[in-house]
Amino acid sequence: MNKPLRRVAIFCGLLVLALLLRDNWVQFVRADELNAHPKNTRVRIERYANPRGNIIVDGKPITSSVDSGGNYYKYKRTYVNGPMWAPVTGYASQVYDANQIEKIEDGILTGNDDRLFFDRTLAMFTGEKKKGGDVVTTLSGAAQKAAFEGLGDKTGAVVAIEPKTGKILALASTPSYDPSTIAGSDDEKAWVALNEAKSKPMQNRALREIYPPGSVFKVVTAAAALENGKVTDINAPTDTPEGWKIPLSNREMVNHARGCANTSLNHALEISCNSVFAKLGDDVGRDKMVEMAEKFGFNAEQFTPVRSSASVFDKHSDRGGNALSSIGQFNTATTPLQMAMVTAAIANDGKLMKPYMIDQLRAPNLDIIKQTEPEEMSRPVSPETAQKLQQMMENVVSNGTGGNADLNMDGVKVGGKTGTAQHGEKNAKRPYAWFISYAKTSEGSPVAVAVVVEDSAGTDREDITGGGLAAPIAKAVMKAVIKARG
Amino acid sequence: MSVVTNTTTIGAIEAPSRRNTELALLAFAVVIPVFAYLNVGLAIDGKVPAGMAGYGLGLALLAGVAHLVVRKWAPYADPLLLPLATLLNGLGLVLIWRLDQSPRLIAKSIRDFGSFSPDAPKQMLYSAVGIAMFVGVLLLLKDHRVLQRYTYISMVAALVLLLLPLVPGLGADVFGAKIWIHIGGFSIQPGEFAKLVLAIFFSGYLMVKRDALALASRRFMGLYLPRGRDLGPIITIWAVSLLILVFENDLGTSLLFFGMFVIMLYVATERTSWIVMGLLMAVAGAVSVASFAGHVQARVDAWSDPFACAEKVAACDQMTQVLMSFGSGGILGAGLGQGSSDLIGFAANSDFIFATVGEELGLTGVMVFLLFYGLIIERGVRTALAARDPFGKLLAMGLSGAFALQIFVVAGGVMGLIPLTGMTMPFLAYGGSSVIANWALIGILIRISDTARRPAPAPAPNPDAEMTQVVRP
Secondary structure, three states, X not given: OHHHHHHHHHHHHHHHHHHHHHHHHHHHHOHHHHHOOOOOOHHHHHHOOOOOOOEEXXXXXXXXXXXXXXXXXXXXXXXXXXXXXXXXXXXXXXXXXXXXXXXXXXXHHHOOOHHHHHHHHHHHHHOOOOOOOXXXXXXXXXXXXXXXXXXXXXXXXEEXXXXXXXXXXXXXXXXXXXXXXXXXXXXXXXXXXXXXXXXXOOOOHHHHOOEOOHHHHHHHHHHHHHHOOOXXXXXXXXXXXXXXXXXXXXXEOOOOOOXXXXXXXXXXXXHOOHHXXXXXXXXXXXXXXXXXXXHHOOOOOOEOOOEOOOOEOOOOOOXXXXXXXXXXXXXXXXXXXXXXXXXXXXXXXXXXEOOEOEEEEEOOOOOEEEEOOOOEEEOOOOHHHHHHHXXXXXXXXXXXXXXXXXXXXXXXXXXXXXXXXXXXXXXXXXXXXXXXXXXXXXXXXXXXXXXXXXXXXOOOHHHOOHHHHHHHHHHHHHHHHHHXXX | OOOOOOOOOOOOOOOOOOHHHHHHHHHHHHHHHHHHHHHHHHXXXXXXXXXXXXXXXXXXXXXXXXXXXHHHHOOOOOOOHHHHHHHHHHHHHHHHHHHHOOHHHHHHHHHHHOOOOOOHHHHHHHHHHHHHHHHHHHHHOOOHHHXXXXXXXXXXXXXXXXXXXXXOOOEEEEOOEEEEEEEOOEEEOHHHHHHHHHHHHHHHHHHHHHHHHHHOEEEEOOEEEEOHHHHHHHHHHXXXXXXXXXXXXXXXXXXXXXXXXXXXXXXXXXXXXXXXXXXXXXXXXXXXXXXXXXXXXXXXXHHHOHHHHOOOOXXXXXXXXXXXXXXXXXXXXXXXXXOOHHHHOOOOOOOOHHHHHHHHHHHHXXXXXXXXXXXXXXXXXXXXXXXXXXXXXXXXXXXXXXXHHHHHHHHHHHOOOOOOOOOOOOOOOOOHHHHHHHHHHHHHHHHHHHHHHOOOOOOOOOOOOOOOOOOOO
């Protein structure tokens, strides 16, 4: 009977072998997949097992954690001035996962990141509880406050960038929400209400909403015209008739301003002539326009590291479409971040710095794990072109539609451009009010701002203009930045 | 004719008793779980657990008693079986105690049943009863061949045990599988005991019938096909297995018994044709049952893609929790007391206790446990090889084969290799029936191995030896 016995023994060995192989499959090959599975609550349990690290602005935390005493999720996230900072922090919820910085830097905040391995190991020996590291942002509390309070009850967004480095100084979106209200484990009501609200409070308008830019896009068209030699002297008359015909169409370009016929580029920007810029866009041609827009960052998502939507400049439009695109209509659409980048590049003498909002990642013992260095993204225009653009934009503020943004401070020059973008079927909806601007001192430009006001309750339709609604907000933000710098 | 053949495995002559080896191994088998206990306490409370001395002494006492009994009444027994079983039982207690301290499971128990009582002390009691059973087997069963007398009683007992869960008012439906009975506040899993009794019946029956089953056959396409009337037993067992599958909804028990029978049939007759037939019948039975019985179908769904049906079916959801528990263990595990295997909720410390091993001890720990089980099986097979009588061979092989199949069915089930069943990991899982029956199983194997390794009595001097001469033609 021993021969079959040995064979059965081999069979039993094979059974055990099959189990060993299967175990390797489940616990080694599939481990990462199973760990990252959305159904796996361990990630969340782990996330809230210890107090999370904090997100820091101006050296002070804008987040904290409280012991909620739950069986599953021990600590609950709370926020200081949640609605104001929500577009920056995102939320970290015990039930609904997390987003933005709370999600992207989750590893550091929970202390699970590989870069914190040494700290964890040390804590294991000293018997300390695991701690999360901190995320230090580039934001400025004063600028953010000015932006958020400036927007007030209006629907809109503000992005402010330090042109020299690309540091994001303000990132506001209204109406906003308080992430504290959805942080706990029984906040379903608040979550549903926020998600179903018509005003979309959880939408990050500064990064994720794309708006038709209207006239503020004209600075890009001006940049393309100067860079491609279509205009050399900004004060020379452009050969543009009043009632310039849109190519491939019988329609004429409508101007809202008077005195656009044959006017100079400088004056055309000052009073925002549609005809001049549509014609210039046509002269430059679609491909060169696309090239310029893309150098400024259009048609690509930006990672700050929080992702922004891609702004659009149509690559396949016909001549007529391109002419309309060049005055920020047709298919052109942009995030507030994108327009802030355009402004910052011009203010920084043609050098576009990659926008970012995380300055440092810090270990629990305050050691710096990662320091973000400013990084050049592209050079859309030459310094000469940039200076001409600055000259024109400063003219807009001192003589033109942007007068409301003038800081009237000694040694501070302000350049800007207004925009009132019509949208909707036959422009039936209330227009968007845009304003982009920068401030400049002898040491360079400390701040570039883009403001969009989507819908302003109680303002007459006729009164919705970039200069009237958006410029004061931009002014407040610039003022706050300059004051904070002393 | 030679008296001693095939002694390559365990020498039958002048074998050392190896009792001191066993004692040394037992020391490890007690110390390792005590360290694990300490580890859990430190991880959860940050201090040395108060019950550690009591637990250590209890385990040491049980192991000591078992060892002394083996030393006295089965001195030539295999030295590995007792330490392996003690180690697994000890670690099982630690894992159960660890899950007892999960605030989530406590809260769940209070929510579902209104109260919570820790399982570890009960399991300690069951382990003591199990060791008593082990001692009882060794004391009462002086020679395993005695069991041969009870062949047909065993058959009846096994059938009764297997069918008990179907009796209305007695059986209980736990999470779809009807393999439990409730008597006076106790829950018993009769299948665990049926495993032992059936092995005795099969051994006795096959020992008598093996010649008929092996020799009377026709050759067809290279296989020796049995005669029609010899097919009776295998068809009966097959039918009973299918009945279990259909009415008790338990693939594990069904597979275990049919598999055990086929293995023993093969060993007894040395005919490969039985294996071929067994496999064909198993596949045919499983496929046909799965195709028309809805609850079996549900189990198969929960196995093939648990994440797909997790929202609707509780069994799928549970399977996903088990898989994620294994996955989160990774290579080295979260460490004892630091995992979240309590998220499995229902039956976390019984059917799914292996997931806690996976999560807290990792791939490494699971492989070690599988190798421990593999070693028990290997010692069982060696015992079968060394046994001198066919009944002992068959019984040892049947028990180790059933043990191997059970490990495969349970561990394979929780790791998603095969559809999940309601059986439990021997020695590890919480449950009195399982731990008691398995200690009895180890007891029987130790008895057979003692008989096998015992030095053969010196042949009586033959008074005729000198006078007898070979007459050459």
